[in-house]
Amino acid sequence: MTDDRGACDGPWHRRHRLALDVMIVAAFVLLDTGLTMAGATWWPAHPGTLAWVMLGVQALACASLAVRRTAPLTVVGVLGAFTLAVTLLIAPAGVLTPAHEGQLWAPPPPCRPPTARSSTNGAAGLRTWCSPRSLSSSCSPGSCPSRT
Structure with missing residues (x-):
């Protein structure tokens, strides 16, 4: 008897790792961007150019999840650097003012x-x-x- 199991056997998520990673990244980017624009985090009441640039950088930081299998520490570093940058822009610099002042950033x-x-x-x-x-x-x- 021969083993007739081919490349098509096994769970879908193991056969299509790239597709799964793209779906995870897309879900996180959309969820995080949507929650940010809804005012759940640092988004200002009247966004200026810096806020829109930081929103794009946030989407790129979330997209770094695509390399989580090969470089997990890079993902942690990118997300940590973005969080630190937003925090410093809010607290000491005072350049960004979140719409909800009840959130404590510093x-x-x-x-x-x-x-x-x-x-x-x-x-x-x-x-x-x-x-x-x-x-x-x-x-x-x-x-x-x-x-x-």
């Missing part, structure tokens, strides 16, 4: 401009931060709860 700003004495907490040198919730209630511009 530590909130100090309660008042830092000075040599008032921006640190004791000898440990820890900054005094106010969360967005405390900014609206107890951390008004003249009274930060943990100031000394």
Whole structure:
């Protein structure tokens, strides 16, 4: 007896790895782009040129999933670099302003401009931060709860 199993045997996803990878990439690109434009992440209320460029870069970063089988660390690096870039554009640079301000991208700003004495907490040198919730209630511009 001979083994008559040919190349057509086996599950579809094992016979068509490239097609499966393309479908996964397309699904992630469409899902991530759609959720971003719906305001679920960093998308600004009034997008400018930078926002549209970053959306294209985001789609390319998601498309890096196509090489996940051969270079998984590259995919992690690309997605991590994009996340870091968006975070830095939002928080310190202030170039992108997400439509939903309730999303926390970085530590909130100090309660008042830092000075040599008032921006640190004791000898440990820890900054005094106010969360967005405390900014609206107890951390008004003249009274930060943990100031000394």
